[in-house]
Amino acid sequence: MRSATAIIIGAGHSGLAMSWHLTARSIDHVVLERGEIAHSWRTERWDSLRLLTPNWQSRLPGHGYAGADRDGFMTMPEVVHFLQRYAEVSRAPVIPGVRVTRVRQDAEGYELSTSQGGWRCRQLVIASGACNLASVPSLSAGLPTKVASLTPMQYRRPDLLPDGGVMIVGASASGVQLAREIQAAGRRVVLSVGEHVRMPRTYRGRDIQWWMDAIGAMDLRYDAAENIERARRLPSPQLVGTPERATVDLNSLRQAGVELVGRLAGLRDGKAQFSGSLANVCALADLKMNRLLAAIDAWVTASGLEQRFAAPHRPAPTVVGAGTKLSLDLIAEGIATVIWATGYRPDYSWLDVPVLDRHGRIRHDGGVVAAPGLYVMGLPFMRRRKSSFIDGAAGDAADLAAHLHQSLDRAAA
Amino acid sequence: MTANNSTATQVKNGVNVEALLGAREALEKAPEAAQFKWRASCEWLNGTHSRSTIGKFFGLGAEQSRDTTFTVEADHPKVFASEDHAPTPVELVLSGLASCLTAGVAAIAQRRGIQLHSVKATLEADMDIQGILGIDDDVRNGFGAIRVHFDIRADADEDDIKALVAQSQKRSAVFDIITNPTAVFVTVN
Ligand SMILES: Cc1cc2nc3c(=O)[nH]c(=O)nc-3n(C[C@H](O)[C@H](O)[C@H](O)COP(=O)(O)OP(=O)(O)OC[C@H]3O[C@@H](n4cnc5c(N)ncnc54)[C@H](O)[C@@H]3O)c2cc1C
Numbered sequence: 001m002r003s004a005t006a007i008i009i010g011a012g013h014s015g016l017a018m019s020w021h022l023t024a025r026s027i028d029h030v031v032l033e034r035g036e037i038a039h040s041w042r043t044e045r046w047d048s049l050r051l052l053t054p055n056w057q058s059r060l061p062g063h064g065y066a067g068a069d070r071d072g073f074m075t076m077p078e079v080v081h082f083l084q085r086y087a088e089v090s091r092a093p094v095i096p097g098v099r100v101t102r103v104r105q106d107a108e109g110y111e112l113s114t115s116q117g118g119w120r121c122r123q124l125v126i127a128s129g130a131c132n133l134a135s136v137p138s139l140s141a142g143l144p145t146k147v148a149s150l151t152p153m154q155y156r157r158p159d160l161l162p163d164g165g166v167m168i169v170g171a172s173a174s175g176v177q178l179a180r181e182i183q184a185a186g187r188r189v190v191l192s193v194g195e196h197v198r199m200p201r202t203y204r205g206r207d208i209q210w211w212m213d214a215i216g217a218m219d220l221r222y223d224a225a226e227n228i229e230r231a232r233r234l235p236s237p238q239l240v241g242t243p244e245r246a247t248v249d250l251n252s253l254r255q256a257g258v259e260l261v262g263r264l265a266g267l268r269d270g271k272a273q274f275s276g277s278l279a280n281v282c283a284l285a286d287l288k289m290n291r292l293l294a295a296i297d298a299w300v301t302a303s304g305l306e307q308r309f310a311a312p313h314r315p316a317p318t319v320v321g322a323g324t325k326l327s328l329d330l331i332a333e334g335i336a337t338v339i340w341a342t343g344y345r346p347d348y349s350w351l352d353v354p355v356l357d358r359h360g361r362i363r364h365d366g367g368v369v370a371a372p373g374l375y376v377m378g379l380p381f382m383r384r385r386k387s388s389f390i391d392g393a394a395g396d397a398a399d400l401a402a403h404l405h406q407s408l409d410r411a412a413a
Numbered sequence: 414m415t416a417n418n419s420t421a422t423q424v425k426n427g428v429n430v431e432a433l434l435g436a437r438e439a440l441e442k443a444p445e446a447a448q449f450k451w452r453a454s455c456e457w458l459n460g461t462h463s464r465s466t467i468g469k470f471f472g473l474g475a476e477q478s479r480d481t482t483f484t485v486e487a488d489h490p491k492v493f494a495s496e497d498h499a500p501t502p503v504e505l506v507l508s509g510l511a512s513c514l515t516a517g518v519a520a521i522a523q524r525r526g527i528q529l530h531s532v533k534a535t536l537e538a539d540m541d542i543q544g545i546l547g548i549d550d551d552v553r554n555g556f557g558a559i560r561v562h563f564d565i566r567a568d569a570d571e572d573d574i575k576a577l578v579a580q581s582q583k584r585s586a587v588f589d590i591i592t593n594p595t596a597v598f599v600t601v602n
Pocket of ligand 1: 009010011012013014015032033034035036037038039040041045050051052053098099100101127128129130131132174344350377378388389390391
């Protein structure tokens with residue numbers, strides 16, 4: 001059995017950022033990766049996907065975007081290249097092709113079973129990703145067998161879908177991006193909308209991510225959040241990264257021909273039933289967006305920088321048609337595919353340590369898991385609002401590496 | 414970014430928010446106790462006139478009784494050749510929605526530190542009675558649409574008041590019952 005002081009599971013940006021900090025502290029470690037570096041970006045994303053965060057925001061410890069298009073948005077091959085390059089320059093000790101199949105705790109630390117033999121370590125960092133599995137609601141069981149059922153992890157591009165209409169369930173980042181692309185390919189698209197987070201791509205002449213960063217919203221700490229459980233469950237913003245910096249909101253989708261319906265509430269006898277709450281979820285999203293824009297305006301005013309930015313404005317309220325459908329006969333209306341853009345969750349099926357709550361979520365305090373020497377990275381709002389973004393790894397990895405180092409020292413003393 | 418973080422004790426809307434928050438915290442730890450069963454029974458009187466009785470319910474892990482057993486009557490108006498002793502069942506549903514949303518507005522205002530002066534909800538629902546009369550099977554029996562209008566006077570700006578109303582819908586049981594399908598099982602002995 002091989003051993004290291006610390007083991008990191010996963011060579012995505014989270015694992016690589018952690019590795020950089022452990023190297024900086026001369027802590028002997030390896031990064032075990034079931035595929036290759038940036039495996040998720042290589043294998044689990046659709047063809048046209050670009051980051052929704054601008055290039056300048058791909059900041060990792062000791063590494064950043066160095067190209068000419070700082071305000072552009074990386075394609076998947078570019079993300080893969082960026083992370084590969086990071087692993088090279090930081091000399092991350094990645095061992096590819098090693099899938100961790102079981103983790104057990106013992107007196108000295110952790111024992112790992114993998115596809116390539118056993119490993120032991122004193123400290124273990126779980127950086128295996130927050131989006132390993134697509135969450136699909138249990139009501140999907142009622143879908144007629146004639147209708148194809150896909151998740152965004154399986155979707156690649158419109159022409160691979162069966163002929164016919166497409167119903168997309170979920171209107172967060174993945175759902176609105178897929179609705180936009182599939183509608184543009186000439187398909188009929190019905191988008192089922194539950195609670196969502198609306199944001200304009202640009203505001204007062206800057207990218208919305210620039211503003212969120214500038215006003216400190218992305219740095220809000222988990223122990224300062226008003227209701228951290230709710231903040232962690234917040235859906236991703238309706239944003240897309242395109243060269244023309246397009247805003248993708250429900251109004252723009254409707255204008256493009258996408259049919260908006262309420263949250264999917266039931267599937268019975270081949271009919272989809274939608275909640276009548278569409279007007280309210282849109283009102284909530286508009287109010288929250290305007291509150292964010294007001295916070296930006298207040299920041300500009302307080303810093304006396306009004307002259308530097310364009311004038312404030314408010315995007316038009318979301319239009320909810322009076323004729324919104326409450327039910328849809330999938331077969332009769334020719335809906336051939338349903339895509340469940342209903343969120344993602346981590347996979348801990350290999351983790352044999354009692355640290356999961358009754359919902360299967362890992363119990364942690366800012367990434368410090370409730371078992372000695374165990375850490376997790378990359379979860380939504382883990383230590384800061386930006387924790388699950390590429391830009392969030394630097395701060396989180398620095399904090400957790402310091403914690404890990406200290407507890408090693410304590411054990412040695 | 415939250416509009417109002419002022420403490421709840423500064424305003425008097427008559428809602429004990431601390432107790433509600435305490436209950437939420439307790440129930441997060443003991444989700445079994447959060448399983449409630451609400452009950453009602455109904456007895457036919459004469460014509461379309463009936464009387465419902467609302468008393469005991471189950472919650473917090475035990476049968477709960479209350480000081481009063483309430484009765485609510487229902488009937489139909491004279492245009493349906495009835496005697497109009499009481500509101501129709503569908504009007505009771507509307508009033509259920511109105512009072513659920515109004516209670517929500519008060520509770521959320523208390524929590525957000527917003528002093529209310531008056532809250533008035535006006536509701537109107539469309540119904541094409543060809544459905545219930547069996548004239549046209551394509552017409553649904555229930556409401557085609559419900560419009561709720563709130564008039565609220567409070568120490569808060571327009572957006573904060575809109576946010577109260579939106580949040581109250583998000584948390585309302587009756588709003589959910591009306592907007593989402595529910596399985597209904599009816600038996601006879
Ligand atoms: C559709 C989509 C779009 C996104 N867009 C953006 C964006 O624009 N900007 C942004 O900042 N963030 C974005 N994110 C969020 C986030 O940055 C990604 O989820 C990112 O991949 C998370 O990085 P990570 O290193 O934490 O996990 P991952 O990149 O998922 O890395 C985890 C690694 O662990 C490996 N692994 C998993 N299980 C095992 C095992 N048992 N044994 C060994 N190895 C294992 C995986 O193969 C993978 O390589 C997006 C996420 C999704 C799903």
